[in-house]
Amino acid sequence: MSALTRPRPRHRPGPLTAARHCLTLAGRNLLHLRANPGEVIGFAVLQPLLVIALLVYVFGGAISGDPGTYLQYALPGLLVQSTVTAALTAGSGLHQDISNGVFDRLRSLPVARIAPLVGHLLGNMVRVAISLVMLLVLGAVQGFDIRSGFWSTTAALLLAVLFGSGLGWLSMLVGLSARSATTVHMFSGILMVPLTFCSNVFVPTETMPGWLQWWAEINPVSHQASALRALITGGADPGTVWWTLGWTAVLTALFAPLAIRAYRRRV
């Protein structure tokens, strides 16, 4: 090895450049979204419409006496469920990028290393936001009463998107660690059950057996659902907002470093 190597001006992207890379790659996700209007309609309109119809009109009367009352209880929960569903797709897109070589292409460019991950996360957050707004609008059309003001509702949606980003890191960790795309989907499907069904999303937790109640009470999804109820309908303890923020911080603090580590290892 020769002693005379070239002087090494380091061109590591600075924070501003890195932020630009992240935004450009988030923009890429949105291009995908725009290129597939069918997908947007599917996940943001049809799916929530079906869920509302099924839950509120089929089960609603039995659970709450009449569909209207149940809609008022369940819609904030459905918002959370929608958040979880959409957030857990972050890993699939990531996995796809790795298996078809797009990741290698990005990494062979002088692009901030973290940008492909953050790009997916940001793109996913926009996806979550779109589905939340659609669901809320569809709910309002069905008679859901938004009892708080515009800002409070906006804050609720932002809170949900933020919470989704915490789960997005978890999903990306799965996408990075899994060997096949099927594993990623399966994991998301399995995770949905304890997160959304074993919570106060669909029914109050009082009738659950003790152990399940214990989980449903500390389940981050329950806190998130209560926080949305507090912010949108005023029907729950506003302290849950802080719980939700805390859970978001915990999820991010736990899974972001793990995802980044898996990312460095994988690629």
Next chain:
Amino acid sequence: MTYAIETEGLVKRFGKVTALNGLDLVAREGTVLGVLGPNGAGKTTAVRILASLLLPDGGVARVCGYDVARDPYEVRRIIGLTGQYAAVDEGLTGAQNIFLVARLLGLSRAASRRRATELLERFGLGHAADRKARTYSGGMRRRLDLAVSLIGDPSVLYLDEPTTGLDPESRRELWEIVRQLVSNGSTVLLTTQYMDEADQLADDIVVIDGGTVIAAGTSEELKAKIDRQTLEVQPLEAARLESTRRIVEELGGARAVAEGGRLRVQVNDPSLPVTLLRRLDEAGIELAELALRRPSLDEVFLSLTGRGAKEARGAAEHGAAADTAAEDDTEEDTA
């Protein structure tokens, strides 16, 4: 002398499999280095290290003087990479694919759009600019992939089996593009498992097997070594095999291998078939088949390594699996 690409004693292991076992490569600036080898020889691993996608376990890899392990960002500013499967975003159009990477490289929106138009035209994809890459044919995808890798005007370009799986016409188109690039002064590292591809494009060729160089030289030098042809003779009557063999070995000056009633011998005298036909005719031996053909990659490997490429592949199968299946999906060239 500064080499555009330089590796010294590169070692890379995947678990128990040694993909690279002390690989030494050099590519002079403005030339094409052809890296020839069977599946699992370590070609893709070498490219991935040189592209800063993998860290070597030992040895040094330098691109234009920059160590890929210590200065990956510098390396990424000067390289372009086209893998053996086209790494294009299928959900985006051709134009969007280029626009996106151009933006990442710091071009303005307007400049990125111009670059997309210009590159798509140059690669004959202008008509498909606004179609999703998903709808492109295999040849179009490779061209788009190559176009994307050229956005930043890289001075060093890696083409990892760029024509594997392409039809002959798309292959020729791609070769033409590579020739143009080199005439503009880029340095190209081309990996291939096709003899004729290395022959057509490369100034220098290294043959690698088992993660190490087993032969190196210019195309002419290597050809002198391996440009023997294979003569196959099959007598009509199997009983005449031995007498045929005597004549073939006498004229060819090498041992003939018998297989399924057919004799095979390596020869380098193009006039041999004519002489051979006369002698066999004199001896009253009728032929079912007489063929002279260029050596297959298998035979080149046999002559260079003393074992067939098929064996080499068998030995490297585990390696290929560890190599994220990057060297799968390729066809063997025995033409």
